Amino acid sequence: MSHSNGVASRQDVLRVRDLSTRFFTDEGQVNAVESVSFDVRDGEILGIVGESGSGKSVTALSLIDLVESPGRVTSGQLWYRNADLAEEFSDAADGEFVDLRALPTRVRRALRGPSFSMVFQDPMSSFNPSIPVGEQIAEAVEVQRRARANPRSTRSRTQGYGLGRYLLDSVVPTLDYTDDESHERAVELLEQVGIPDPEQRAREYPHQFSGGMLQRAMIAQALAGEPDVLIADEPTTALDVTIQAQILNLLRDIQEERDMSVLMITHDLGVIARMCDRVCVMYAGEVVERGTLEDVFDRPTHPYTEGLLGSIPDLDDPAPRLQPIEGNVPSLLDSEMGDRCYFADRCPKAMTECLQHPPEYEAEGSAEHRARCVLADHPYDEREALPPDYFEAGRPAETGPVDGGTDDDRPAEEAQQND
Amino acid sequence: MSYGRFLLKRVLQGILVVWGVITVVFLLRFITPGSPVDFVAPQDASQELRQRIAAELGLNEPLYVQYVDYLVGLLNGDMGYSYIFGQEASAIVFGKLPATVELAVAATVVAVVLSIPLGVVSATRRHQPADYGATTFSLLGISTPNFWLGIMLLLVLAVQIDLFPVGRRGIAFSTAFWMLFEGNVSGMQTWLAHITLPALTLGTYFTALITRLTRSGMLDELGKSYVQAARAKGIPETLVRYRHALRNTLIPVITVVGLQLGTLIGGAVITEQVFNWPGLGQQVISAVNNRDWPVLQGSLIVIGTGFVLVNIVVDSLYAYLDPRVIE
Amino acid sequence: MVSPRTIRNLKREWRNNWLAKIGVALVVAILLVAVFAPLLAPYNPRSQSLEDSRLPPMGFTETENSTSSQFVNGSVQVVSERTTVNATWDHPLGTNQLGQDMLSRVIYGARTSLLVGALGTLLAMLIGVPIGLVAGYYRGRVDDALMRFADVMLAFPSLVLAVALVGLWQQAVWRIPDPFVAAGLAPSMPPDIVLPGTVIVVVGLVTWVWFARVARGEALSVREEEYVKAARSLGASDAFVIRKHVLPNSVTPILVLGTIQVAAIILLESALSYLGFSGTSLSWGFDINQGRDYLATAWWIATVPGLAIVLAVIGINLVGDWLRDALDPGLGGEGGSGA
Numbered sequence A: 001m002s003h004s005n006g007v008a009s010r011q012d013v014l015r016v017r018d019l020s021t022r023f024f025t026d027e028g029q030v031n032a033v034e035s036v037s038f039d040v041r042d043g044e045i046l047g048i049v050g051e052s053g054s055g056k057s058v059t060a061l062s063l064i065d066l067v068e069s070p071g072r073v074t075s076g077q078l079w080y081r082n083a084d085l086a087e088e089f090s091d092a093a094d095g096e097f098v099d100l101r102a103l104p105t106r107v108r109r110a111l112r113g114p115s116f117s118m119v120f121q122d123p124m125s126s127f128n129p130s131i132p133v134g135e136q137i138a139e140a141v142e143v144q145r146r147a148r149a150n151p152r153s154t155r156s157r158t159q160g161y162g163l164g165r166y167l168l169d170s171v172v173p174t175l176d177y178t179d180d181e182s183h184e185r186a187v188e189l190l191e192q193v194g195i196p197d198p199e200q201r202a203r204e205y206p207h208q209f210s211g212g213m214l215q216r217a218m219i220a221q222a223l224a225g226e227p228d229v230l231i232a233d234e235p236t237t238a239l240d241v242t243i244q245a246q247i248l249n250l251l252r253d254i255q256e257e258r259d260m261s262v263l264m265i266t267h268d269l270g271v272i273a274r275m276c277d278r279v280c281v282m283y284a285g286e287v288v289e290r291g292t293l294e295d296v297f298d299r300p301t302h303p304y305t306e307g308l309l310g311s312i313p314d315l316d317d318p319a320p321r322l323q324p325i326e327g328n329v330p331s332l333l334d335s336e337m338g339d340r341c342y343f344a345d346r347c348p349k350a351m352t353e354c355l356q357h358p359p360e361y362e363a364e365g366s367a368e369h370r371a372r373c374v375l376a377d378h379p380y381d382e383r384e385a386l387p388p389d390y391f392e393a394g395r396p397a398e399t400g401p402v403d404g405g406t407d408d409d410r411p412a413e414e415a416q417q418n419d
Numbered sequence B: 001m002s003y004g005r006f007l008l009k010r011v012l013q014g015i016l017v018v019w020g021v022i023t024v025v026f027l028l029r030f031i032t033p034g035s036p037v038d039f040v041a042p043q044d045a046s047q048e049l050r051q052r053i054a055a056e057l058g059l060n061e062p063l064y065v066q067y068v069d070y071l072v073g074l075l076n077g078d079m080g081y082s083y084i085f086g087q088e089a090s091a092i093v094f095g096k097l098p099a100t101v102e103l104a105v106a107a108t109v110v111a112v113v114l115s116i117p118l119g120v121v122s123a124t125r126r127h128q129p130a131d132y133g134a135t136t137f138s139l140l141g142i143s144t145p146n147f148w149l150g151i152m153l154l155l156v157l158a159v160q161i162d163l164f165p166v167g168r169r170g171i172a173f174s175t176a177f178w179m180l181f182e183g184n185v186s187g188m189q190t191w192l193a194h195i196t197l198p199a200l201t202l203g204t205y206f207t208a209l210i211t212r213l214t215r216s217g218m219l220d221e222l223g224k225s226y227v228q229a230a231r232a233k234g235i236p237e238t239l240v241r242y243r244h245a246l247r248n249t250l251i252p253v254i255t256v257v258g259l260q261l262g263t264l265i266g267g268a269v270i271t272e273q274v275f276n277w278p279g280l281g282q283q284v285i286s287a288v289n290n291r292d293w294p295v296l297q298g299s300l301i302v303i304g305t306g307f308v309l310v311n312i313v314v315d316s317l318y319a320y321l322d323p324r325v326i327e
Numbered sequence C: 001m002v003s004p005r006t007i008r009n010l011k012r013e014w015r016n017n018w019l020a021k022i023g024v025a026l027v028v029a030i031l032l033v034a035v036f037a038p039l040l041a042p043y044n045p046r047s048q049s050l051e052d053s054r055l056p057p058m059g060f061t062e063t064e065n066s067t068s069s070q071f072v073n074g075s076v077q078v079v080s081e082r083t084t085v086n087a088t089w090d091h092p093l094g095t096n097q098l099g100q101d102m103l104s105r106v107i108y109g110a111r112t113s114l115l116v117g118a119l120g121t122l123l124a125m126l127i128g129v130p131i132g133l134v135a136g137y138y139r140g141r142v143d144d145a146l147m148r149f150a151d152v153m154l155a156f157p158s159l160v161l162a163v164a165l166v167g168l169w170q171q172a173v174w175r176i177p178d179p180f181v182a183a184g185l186a187p188s189m190p191p192d193i194v195l196p197g198t199v200i201v202v203v204g205l206v207t208w209v210w211f212a213r214v215a216r217g218e219a220l221s222v223r224e225e226e227y228v229k230a231a232r233s234l235g236a237s238d239a240f241v242i243r244k245h246v247l248p249n250s251v252t253p254i255l256v257l258g259t260i261q262v263a264a265i266i267l268l269e270s271a272l273s274y275l276g277f278s279g280t281s282l283s284w285g286f287d288i289n290q291g292r293d294y295l296a297t298a299w300w301i302a303t304v305p306g307l308a309i310v311l312a313v314i315g316i317n318l319v320g321d322w323l324r325d326a327l328d329p330g331l332g333g334e335g336g337s338g339a
């Protein structure tokens, strides 16, 4: 784990503080992300790991303001280091940092691409099926090119591209939005992510690509705006095992080459172990443990983390999966969450004091190791243990949806299917 | 499969369907009670005269001979002779065709120009007044019989406030068009004044239908991951809507519109009747009432062939917009 | 078939969907009106009374200019008179040019529309569903041939083909004794329900293609299901597999399509009646046709029956939307062909 050396000396590029995202569904309020805090540093890979429904994907979407109705980011700050913005929006600034949530929507959206970019889980559904792949990447390049030419105007990026222009485009294909320069850049990007014969492939449609190749193309697309932070949401889950390693290597090479920050979201501890410098473990919408890779893997403090790690005999094993921990994923419905440790019903070491929601404690290890568990503060006391059937007797609150093995990370949908 | 081969296959299929249309139209006469002779011969015609007329019409030949004769005739542009008009049927059918095409095209233009923006606005401003307005309009539009709508438009705009002429085709579009070159705009004005109400009448159902399809299609597309991915890479919302979502919405909409084209032509028949529009539709009805077989058969074949042609164009467009269908 | 899950979905869509409630209310109301027409209609819809002709509906007055010649002092003089015709509660929706009560005619028109709509749809289903199922199940040549034939049928606009067939064939009219009149509950009403047989047969013949297309699509997908493959490998006969597996799976989309088609056929029937091809004069389209000539003097004759059609069709379309949203049969843009 040589790449984690010297991490502490690096500067933060993004500080997430007390981020909460809720979904307001017919069944009630779902607390998908609950008061989450973490930092992303220059040139590092930060991992967020958790089961499906733990809120890790919603966290990622909250960062780039892509949470859709009925969901909404309800509180928290997202401090992003950007001197220019901090100067322009001094009200929302703190030194070099500016709170993204306090920026106007227009400005915030303009950060997608040059500041943040995202690689999604399923490349096949993340490309528009009826537009050639190269054209879609060129489009991303073009948007950023126009934005640079006229940084503060949304109009220049749209350049009157409305209904009329669309209709014209569909009749006269040459009147396209992108120009040759952007196309050349798109081909270049495809080449950089290791796609052979990029000129030819740029003209092909998504359905003509294999999953692995398409994921490479999506990475190329995400690089189009030269982002500071690349968010990779389960980038290998939909792929063949043999391809997974290639994509991970590619991500790593690109990250080192450009010295950008990567936020790696996955349920796969193997991916975390081989890629990340620091880790956040999420459970029921909360970060339950965070620290350096060594902190979390060698000195896990939270029983949930321990449970996860229990299944991995060897950290170099390329594809260990999360160990199925007994019990159900919690429903995240506000009305059913209660005020206890959310993991208590599945925790083998639950004690009476765990019926109070625990704060984040400093934990043994590096200076930044934290765990949201009383065990970080004092050792297990068997006399205080809750009886094993405590949560079964007449407490219907814990009947969340059974994890169907999907990686659908949207509690809102799960809650809706849950009637 | 290449685009060329796809087109070829589609055209061959089309020819097959047109052949089927001709066959059905030909057989129609044999599943209809009464003989064509009744409508040609005088009331008190002798048996001998009736025989002669039957022979003249080729009715005594075996079925397959008549069939082959008919096909060969059609290939030579001969639809038979209309005794009612004392004229070649093809001359009558093609003489009436332009008026109907004018009406259908005008209605389609009305529909496309109104419906797509309505559908988009409706989908992107979901649960806002604009959406409720568009949804109500489209529900009314698909539920209103167009002949009644035409009558109501006449009642209000022509009879009560005298804004438009009460029907009839003022002038042919081609005539009005050539008049423009002589610097004369009055022809166009007349044409517009006469076609506005019929085109609105005929176009309303289609406008409503496409609005509904566009709205639900847009909502579908906007919920898909590629839209989210496009937003994540920084594409502005206008581009996301029009270049990505709308484009993919319209691909299936185009097909449905092609399938529903029959409704448009059927609607034209009755719209022509309401507005006294001298087109193919009126001709079909009078041909049915007069048992004018050559004109009736000719009209049905022209209508059927038109439907097939337009659908070939629609399918080619579809394959061009969404190359997945070719494979 | 109709599983508990289906019912749950229907209920869920019902709760927040007031459009569905309006639709069901409209359909139920029109059904009741159609069934109990003889009890609800204030007059016999056919009985004429010339002195009551062209009375406006409640809330409207109509002034009429009439000219008459009179002998005044031994010479002929033309006198023009303005008379005001007031609406009366006797005829809340007014009367037509023959003095027939519009309300009674609208009530009786509901019978014709619903009967043609329901029976026509049923016939189209009976023709289209088996053809579609067989085509989709056997695929290959059978499918090609049947679907090419369906393409041919589709190439004729249903209204045009219907006009041709109804116009060329003789009008067959079926008369069924009206049970209410037979039971002596409404002695002054028309004794028979008149069913326009040719119209029913023809609308069925020109719209079956939509059912065939949908049934075929379902059969195509169901035959790929594992349990169907298993049943076939165990030696189940084709007829058994179609009846036991394929048909039940197609019920939902066919039901939804059927609902939409009833609306489409009501529109088709009204168009045919408007063009003068109805088998009965107690039809909304027929009355609109009558009113076409009186637009300048008695606008309501054409307006009132049209509103009745719009209400009926909106009601059915709303129910169709509800079923479609709740059951999600994936019909896309199938169906239609109204006027």
Ligand code: SF4
Binding pocket: A302, A303, A304, A341, A342, A343, A344, A345, A347, A348, A349, A350, A351, A354, A358, A372, A373, A374, A375
């Ligand atoms: S706080 Fe208590 S229940 Fe929660 S994880 Fe720690 S020990 Fe288990």
